[in-house]
Amino acid sequence: xxxxTLRVFAALSLSLTALGAAAQxxxxxxxxVVRNRLYKPAGHPELSLSVGLPVQTHLxxxxxxxxxxxxxxxxTFALEARAGYAASRHTGLARSISESFLDRExxxxxxxxxxxxxxxxxxxxxxxxxxxxGKISLVADIPVHxxxxxxxxxxxxxxxxxxxIQCTQVVDRAAGxxxxxxxxxDRGSATENYWVKESRVAPVxxxxxxxxxxxxxxxxxxxxxxxxxFKDSYRVNLLRDDWEAGNPTGEPAGxxxxxxxxxxxxxxxxxx
Amino acid sequence: xxxxxxxALLVAAVPALAFAQGAAPAQPPAAPGSDTTAPASPSPAxxxxxxxxxxxxxxxxxxxxEAAPATPSAPAATGEDDTDSTPSAPAxxxxxxxxxxxxxxxxxxxxxxxxTTDAQQQRLVNGAPLYNPNVNxxxxxxxxxxxxxxxxxxxxxxxxxxxxxxTNHVGTALHYVYHLQENFALQVGGQYNWxxxxxxxxxxxxxxxxxxxxxASSLLLQWGAHAGVEVTPLYGKFAFFNNSLAxxxxxLSGGAGIGKTRHLIxxxxxxxxxxxxxxxxxxxxxxxxxxxxxxxxxxxxxxGESYAxxxxxxxxxxxxxxxxxxxxxxxDFEALEAARAANQPFEGLNLSGSCKVAKFDGVDPxxxxxxxxxxxxxxxxxxxxxxxxxxxVSFYAGFSVLF
Numbered sequence: 130x131x132x133x134t135l136r137v138f139a140a141l142s143l144s145l146t147a148l149g150a151a152a153q154x155x156x157x158x159x160x161x162v163v164r165n166r167l168y169k170p171a172g173h174p175e176l177s178l179s180v181g182l183p184v185q186t187h188l189x190x191x192x193x194x195x196x197x198x199x200x201x202x203x204x205t206f207a208l209e210a211r212a213g214y215a216a217s218r219h220t221g222l223a224r225s226i227s228e229s230f231l232d233r234e235x236x237x238x239x240x241x242x243x244x245x246x247x248x249x250x251x252x253x254x255x256x257x258x259x260x261x262x263g264k265i266s267l268v269a270d271i272p273v274h275x276x277x278x279x280x281x282x283x284x285x286x287x288x289x290x291x292x293x294i295q296c297t298q299v300v301d302r303a304a305g306x307x308x309x310x311x312x313x314x315d316r317g318s319a320t321e322n323y324w325v326k327e328s329r330v331a332p333v334x335x336x337x338x339x340x341x342x343x344x345x346x347x348x349x350x351x352x353x354x355x356x357x358x359f360k361d362s363y364r365v366n367l368l369r370d371d372w373e374a375g376n377p378t379g380e381p382a383g384x385x386x387x388x389x390x391x392x393x394x395x396x397x398x399x400x401x
Numbered sequence: 402x403x404x405x406x407x408x409a410l411l412v413a414a415v416p417a418l419a420f421a422q423g424a425a426p427a428q429p430p431a432a433p434g435s436d437t438t439a440p441a442s443p444s445p446a447x448x449x450x451x452x453x454x455x456x457x458x459x460x461x462x463x464x465x466x467e468a469a470p471a472t473p474s475a476p477a478a479t480g481e482d483d484t485d486s487t488p489s490a491p492a493x494x495x496x497x498x499x500x501x502x503x504x505x506x507x508x509x510x511x512x513x514x515x516x517t518t519d520a521q522q523q524r525l526v527n528g529a530p531l532y533n534p535n536v537n538x539x540x541x542x543x544x545x546x547x548x549x550x551x552x553x554x555x556x557x558x559x560x561x562x563x564x565x566x567x568t569n570h571v572g573t574a575l576h577y578v579y580h581l582q583e584n585f586a587l588q589v590g591g592q593y594n595w596x597x598x599x600x601x602x603x604x605x606x607x608x609x610x611x612x613x614x615x616x617a618s619s620l621l622l623q624w625g626a627h628a629g630v631e632v633t634p635l636y637g638k639f640a641f642f643n644n645s646l647a648x649x650x651x652x653l654s655g656g657a658g659i660g661k662t663r664h665l666i667x668x669x670x671x672x673x674x675x676x677x678x679x680x681x682x683x684x685x686x687x688x689x690x691x692x693x694x695x696x697x698x699x700x701x702x703x704x705g706e707s708y709a710x711x712x713x714x715x716x717x718x719x720x721x722x723x724x725x726x727x728x729x730x731x732x733d734f735e736a737l738e739a740a741r742a743a744n745q746p747f748e749g750l751n752l753s754g755s756c757k758v759a760k761f762d763g764v765d766p767x768x769x770x771x772x773x774x775x776x777x778x779x780x781x782x783x784x785x786x787x788x789x790x791x792x793x794v795s796f797y798a799g800f801s802v803l804f
Contacts (some may be wrong), residue, residue, distance in 0.1 A: 264639075
């Protein structure tokens with residue numbers, strides 16, 4: 130790892146010294162487009178694996194693990210099926226809110242927070258359109274061929290939601306405890322919590338902008354910015370007395386809007 | 402030891418490549434398909450190794466070797482560089498492949514013959530046929546447009562914050578870049594955020610759970626100015642379908658400067674006075690100028706010699722410590738609040754010199770809003786002095802003119 134890092138830094142440093150610029154004197158080349166594409170994926174199936182990290186987190190954070198199977202109908206167009214699992218958690222901010230809100234008894238009527246649903250298992254089918262084929266000169270002497278593509282598709286996902294407002298069994302209001310931990314300051318000892326939980330299966334739409342860098346004949350690296358979009362759902366006009374007594378309260382929000390989970394995906398592709 | 406050997410090789414290779422490229426005009430013109438590598442036994446007549454790697458025909462001499470003059474002088478049509486691992490220089494005995502070459506395949510002049518005549522010329526150095534006079538070693542062949550010595554004026558009409566958890570910024574930026582060298586430039590720039598406000602998410606927290614971001618975490622950037630450098634460590638080209646060529650560079654930038662910040666004191670509210678309702682716009686408090694750091698990266702896609710489009714992501718980093726609002730610190734606000742509660746005038750209060758007391762006194766003639774009501778809100782912001790390092794990451798979309 131160290132050696133590779135050194136190599137990359139050295140190469141980058143050398144490239145920045147503009148030594149190569151001396152070789153780029155005033156010659157103007159013909160106007161040929163990227164001719165003779167080295168990689169032509171048309172007609173080949175491919176398998177891909179990817180990991181997605183959240184670009185930004187508010188109350189939830191997701192880490193996607195996906196596998197995909199694609200078939201390249203043309204060099205520029207492919208159909209792809211993706212399935213995977215999103216590991217998710219509440220952020221520190223969400224936990225902080227949940228703990229402090231238990232003790233905020235002056236707020237007795239409120240609404241649930243938006244964008245609290247967390248994805249789990251999911252599967253989508255989509256189309257990938259790669260109109261751009263190019264190449265770059267990486268650190269002066271490594272040619273890298275790439276495609277830039279747009280991806281769009283839809284499918285189904287399993288969603289779960291845990292409230293940070295509605296605690297059905299307050300254990301320690303001042304300390305913000307709503308679980309069965311053995312000691313107040315030992316959150317890890319809890320095996321069960323009493324926050325209101327929901328789950329559902331919902332349609333999900335996914336769109337992405339990505340780069341696929343070809344590595345030799347069959348391998349490739351994909352970098353994507355991918356958005357997972359599904360309809361939000363939460364309740365409004367919640368009464369503290371009701372939820373703390375364990376009773377359902379409030380009504381569904383009229384226009385809850387859409388939840389966007391924007392991820393940075395790093396993937397590997399194998400072409401058959 | 403291996404890393405050092407690699408670095409040494411790299412150090413040796415770069416000037417060698419540069420020299421080889423720099424010497425190009427004196428050499429015979431590049432043979433088409435001159436990428437980094439060539440197979441040990443280049444023979445265009447051989448079938449391609451991989452069916453998937455279907456490339457158009459490499460440079461094909463249209464005349465027999467015997468018909469060629471001994472001294473190459475007329476430049477051949479320079480092929481592009483995308484044949485990577487194919488034989489880039491035709492061997493003397495090479496014959497045209499059976500397949501008809503594409504219309505845009507480079508062709509040697511009829512009077513020119515291949516010149517790769519001996520083993521030394523076919524020898525590969527680090528995978529490159531450096532001794533082959535027919536091969537001009539390029540990865541992505543010479544840039545069509547040189548940047549060195551050029552000035553570039555970049556207007557980013559839309560600068561949109563993309564990491565706005567507690568804040569939202571939208572603005573416009575103008576940068577001037579002087580390309581000192583082909584891949585090194587100096588830049589100065591300024592940005593004005595014509596929209597900067599707290600995010601809906603922050604307002605949702607205030608509304609639903611009575612929580613909000615710390616003052617330092619929701620500091621707003623009104624404008625910024627910075628100077629720095631820009632490097633283009635790599636460049637490339639791409640085709641949109643097969644129709645048009647675009648040359649692009651990866652640009653990385655860094656710099657430092659100064660930015661003016663503010664904080665929301667009170668969101669827009671309705672003020673009801675004597676049966677009439679007035680809309681009172683949001684009020685912001687000045688939180689001073691802050692040191693600004695800037696790092697970024699993106700693509701510059703050049704169209705023609707004088708125009709380019711830039712798509713970049715830049716992070717404006719500023720340290721935020723909020724202990725004064727409109728110049729007033731906590732002690733000032735405490736004194737003002739005490740005077741307000743007692744309905745006393747503010748004149749004669751022992752306030753710090755920087756406190757702009759006039760901003761918290763009087764009644765707005767249009768909205769009838771009593772500014773004294775904002776004292777408590779200002780005090781809340783500085784009651785617990787907070788500090789943070791803010792990353793204002795924005796997407797910059799702009800166009801530039803080079804001259």
